Amino acid sequence: MEQGTLRVSVWRGDAAGGAPQFYEVPARANQTVLDVVTHIQREIDPSLAYRFACRVGMCGSCAMEVNGRARWTCRTHVKKVAQDGTLELRPLANLPVIRDLATDMAPFFDKWARARGTFQPKDAPDGAVPAEFHIVPPATPKRQAADAGIECIGCGVCYASCDIVAWNPEYLGPAALNRAWTLVNDVRDGARQERLAVVAGDAGCHACHSTQSCTERCPKGIDPSGAIAGLKRTLFWNVFGVSR
Amino acid sequence: MSTRGGTHLWVAQRVTAMFLAVAVLVHLATILVAVRGGLSAAEILGRTRGSAAWLAFYAVFALAAGLHGAIGLRGIAAEWLGWRGRGFDAAWLTIGLLTAIFGIYAALGLYAA
Amino acid sequence: MRLDPRPRSHPTYVAFLVHRISGLLLALFLPLHFWALSQAINGEAALEGFLRWTDNAVLKAAETMLVVLLAAHLAGGLRVLALEFLGWRSSQKTLVAASAGVSLAAGLLFLLNVV
Ligand code: SF4
Ligand code: SF4
Ligand code: FES
Numbered sequence: 001m002e003q004g005t006l007r008v009s010v011w012r013g014d015a016a017g018g019a020p021q022f023y024e025v026p027a028r029a030n031q032t033v034l035d036v037v038t039h040i041q042r043e044i045d046p047s048l049a050y051r052f053a054c055r056v057g058m059c060g061s062c063a064m065e066v067n068g069r070a071r072w073t074c075r076t077h078v079k080k081v082a083q084d085g086t087l088e089l090r091p092l093a094n095l096p097v098i099r100d101l102a103t104d105m106a107p108f109f110d111k112w113a114r115a116r117g118t119f120q121p122k123d124a125p126d127g128a129v130p131a132e133f134h135i136v137p138p139a140t141p142k143r144q145a146a147d148a149g150i151e152c153i154g155c156g157v158c159y160a161s162c163d164i165v166a167w168n169p170e171y172l173g174p175a176a177l178n179r180a181w182t183l184v185n186d187v188r189d190g191a192r193q194e195r196l197a198v199v200a201g202d203a204g205c206h207a208c209h210s211t212q213s214c215t216e217r218c219p220k221g222i223d224p225s226g227a228i229a230g231l232k233r234t235l236f237w238n239v240f241g242v243s244r
Numbered sequence: 245m246s247t248r249g250g251t252h253l254w255v256a257q258r259v260t261a262m263f264l265a266v267a268v269l270v271h272l273a274t275i276l277v278a279v280r281g282g283l284s285a286a287e288i289l290g291r292t293r294g295s296a297a298w299l300a301f302y303a304v305f306a307l308a309a310g311l312h313g314a315i316g317l318r319g320i321a322a323e324w325l326g327w328r329g330r331g332f333d334a335a336w337l338t339i340g341l342l343t344a345i346f347g348i349y350a351a352l353g354l355y356a357a
Numbered sequence: 358m359r360l361d362p363r364p365r366s367h368p369t370y371v372a373f374l375v376h377r378i379s380g381l382l383l384a385l386f387l388p389l390h391f392w393a394l395s396q397a398i399n400g401e402a403a404l405e406g407f408l409r410w411t412d413n414a415v416l417k418a419a420e421t422m423l424v425v426l427l428a429a430h431l432a433g434g435l436r437v438l439a440l441e442f443l444g445w446r447s448s449q450k451t452l453v454a455a456s457a458g459v460s461l462a463a464g465l466l467f468l469l470n471v472v
Contacts, residue, residue: 213367289401
């Protein structure tokens, strides 16, 4: 069912620069922002570059800036975000642009690696499957702290919303630190101290100023800001020789 | 840049913050009482002159405030001006300690005046 | 640096900005404050002379502002400490509101007492 027209401004360009271009897209009921972008690419201008895969909020590839805020576009309804029938779409902030709405996620995931975001089994350091299953009771505080952050889809919305990333390019950012915090709380993991060491200091959790923009924007309802506070707390007691 | 340095400065800022939280409450309460009927030197010095307790309080207060402020400025300068590195860290630490010494000197004045 | 208010309008971001600006101004004011107090080294008369010099409307307004800044920075600092050390999460908006309340109250008290 058609319901008038949406006026959509889309940032077009590449690493060298760009400018917004305007499109008119038929408005429909239950239309998502990703539907709008797809319409432009299929019906109006096939040269438009953007990224998506699952369309159901699982893969984390479709994030963009919609009317000034980073969002996952496949699960964002137009009627929730359009202002007077207009949409303003830009590539995610704080990341290099490849072309149009597609950003280069490499720096983002490089920082996950730097924050030691990979699980390292305690009893099989070489990455082999441990012989015995670990029993981690769901009610234990550590398990719950890990559970709170484990559903991250790596969309980069928090990273693009964090001013500290913009002001301090070395900063690991909310997603990588949230990942580190889940692993710090994973009792099966054997790299706790090394991980705590790499997430400390001016490029790590201590750069965060608790603006909670990440928590505010995360489409999965994750609280990276709280995770970072957990890292700070753990490192604080570490300095005094108290392991928590 | 040493990440450890960042951690220790952060710890110093939070430890001073915890002390300052209490000290600032005392300070605000003192201000609110002191300004009743106008501020006068006689009133201030009547409280602080010869009082070792106030001297100790203000000395620790000045030390904490000097360090806390300098570490805060260091963070702002790094993010908004791009001033980073060991040289700047040393400069901020010096500024913090100098401010603190200046404050302790003033506290001594209030004690001895 | 793009300064778009739309992604920065949530209460906790404003709390961060207030905390940073108040902290910046307080840190710059601190040496001045110590200098003023150090007048006491030269005796009561010197301190009294300085205090009488501050008895004008402009400086009184500045003093009130400093008290509000100090109260605001204290309140914002308690918010940060609660988040970092007590692991407070969901009550973030309440924390911000409480912070604003405390600093306003201190400023008002100061004003009421001065006039
Ligand atoms: S809380 Fe920390 S990580 Fe999250 S947006 Fe703010 S500064 Fe960035
Ligand atoms: S924490 Fe949330 S916003 Fe950040 S990458 Fe993960 S899912 Fe996306
Ligand atoms: S397309 Fe997979 S999360 Fe949006």
